[in-house]
Amino acid sequence: MQNFQIQTPTNLIFGKSTQHQIGGLLKPHAKKVLLHYGGGTVKKIGLYDDTKKSLIAAGLDFVELGGVVPNPRLSLVYEGIELCKKEGVDYILAIGGGSAIDSAKAIAIGVCYDGDVWDIYDEKAPIKKALPVATILTIPAAGSEMSLSSVITNEKLGRKYGTSSDLIRPAISIVNPEYFTNLPTSQLGYGVSDIISHIFERYFTNTVNCDITDGMCEAILKTVMKNALIAHAEPTNYEAWSEIGLGGIIAHNNWLGIGRVQDWASHGMEHELSAYNDVAHGAGLAVLTPAWMKYVYKDNINMFVQFAVNVMGVEGSFRDPEAVVLEGISRLEDFYKKIGLKLSLAELDIPESAFEEMAKKATGEFFGKETGIGNFKRLMWQDVVEIYKLCK
């Protein structure tokens, strides 16, 4: 186990009807709130009205900015920053999924930064300050409700970059799994794929003596998979969605990643799919993850045997470790299929002709600074092309 530091101060409120608490929770901390959201969903499910009622009942002043889309856009972030500065907003409240929350975090950073907020995502400047952010979650997936990261798409440049800082961990997050029971079927697959990937990025490591975090990763992976199948068969099952929702929070608040070197290559490779063709993040991850596994497992086959046995339940003969690993990966692919996910880039309309440029962007080569991605096995752009080919 490596030395580590962690601080997760988010006040998490979880369960039925919890959205009504938002006004009272914000009141001691906020003078003027930006209510930030996407499109019609929060209105359709009643959350928009409930939130406004609660803010008004608490006597809180607020302004609104809707229009967040999946893979949230920099242009709307700029608009939010302008609005907050003009209106003297001191607290951002995102209601929606990871996109609304990531957009809110970007606005929270931008309001406190004198230059162009994209500088921060482009690693040209650090985050020194941010407005506090609260969230009411409607989709379990991104984990942004308790994480320290935000991912924004610069639609003009065709780039999707993330930034991280303890300063953008939400101060308050309300998670009511009742909302999850209203999601379209495709969102179950996308969300679960993202949650699983957040765990995989931490789980697959060459760091040894991480039994506590190994065990927690495995327990949560198994539980999320089990309950994803239940929720897929029975979309209104509140209890199954509660397990997925809680799993999604812990998957990305970094308690599973402490003391171990994390990977993050799959996320890096996926961001290029989303930037290229606006692919749903979870859809891209489900295609790339098994391909990544097939490309890297030989570098530390014992880690993948552990995955196959402890997570995917492979049993019987272990005299051929490679067969055990491949059976584990195959079972993961079957699971993705069962919850409605695709397993090839072609099905996501990403042609082979795009592979090289996406790979070079993912590893930095395209921008003249090839750093590579991933820590389980460091991948250069040629490696990434091979992985894209494995799932073309």
Next chain:
Amino acid sequence: MQNFQIQTPTNLIFGKSTQHQIGGLLKPHAKKVLLHYGGGTVKKIGLYDDTKKSLIAAGLDFVELGGVVPNPRLSLVYEGIELCKKEGVDYILAIGGGSAIDSAKAIAIGVCYDGDVWDIYDEKAPIKKALPVATILTIPAAGSEMSLSSVITNEKLGRKYGTSSDLIRPAISIVNPEYFTNLPTSQLGYGVSDIISHIFERYFTNTVNCDITDGMCEAILKTVMKNALIAHAEPTNYEAWSEIGLGGIIAHNNWLGIGRVQDWASHGMEHELSAYNDVAHGAGLAVLTPAWMKYVYKDNINMFVQFAVNVMGVEGSFRDPEAVVLEGISRLEDFYKKIGLKLSLAELDIPESAFEEMAKKATGEFFGKETGIGNFKRLMWQDVVEIYKLCK
């Protein structure tokens, strides 16, 4: 899963040589620090000197109060409160085990409370304010380094009571497992028994649909048990102690208890042993836990089958669930024995003649308000006597 709220803002710094960071970590938040500790151990292991050096290097003003003993005493708490008020202390730093930390929390509460701090432990007044507390941990056991609770012994009244509030979660905790490798052999058993009990108090529940927290409990129980045996055979094994130390933190920061009704009968019954005969808390828990299990398992046998199979590794025929459960409990007793723990009250010098009074104190009957203890099965004083008899 039940609705829940959790907030764990402790800044946790974990690993080798981390004690040297304390001055820098406190500097932005503290003007004058009370350095609070027990006896010779922190001096012998060099922590006392390292801490003072770090505080001085950071230019921090501080006063000292040593003398904390296991089952920390109210009289020293009073002394600490006086000292802090006289010296204008605004931050308490505990270096040591759970006793030093619990004592520090009591002082932190008492400085901000106008009446007798025992009122708060006696549930006559709520905690409304407390000074911030930082900790450097030397014994993994109590989990007080990230928990919201403190337990103090009123030696005049012969009572050991606890109090809880988010206001007494430590703001900063440093955990360096190197210190654990210096512990006397008996401390391994006491510490591990306490950690395991913190998980059991949350794990054994009649709440259903808690797969995420069930799985995390089971993973951490198995890991702590495995590494306890390693550390028992090889007391200087840093990696094994790291697993135990991290397990101890998560066991009691309440992430394992969210969304489920918790029990806490065993802790209640044990506090009477410590109050009666100054028994080490972990020693008392190891005696009581298997007896509690034998007394309550029939009330929800499936929960105990799950424990026997998922934690204690019982396999084979499940056609006699009771046999599965009893085998699980028997394996737990074997584990306790292997790490040097006793399994009877007689070995802790608690005579049968004391059972009735201890039981009546534990359930409140002695004080004219019999509330009972525990939630897995509510126990009245007669039940507690039966449990004491099962391990007499």
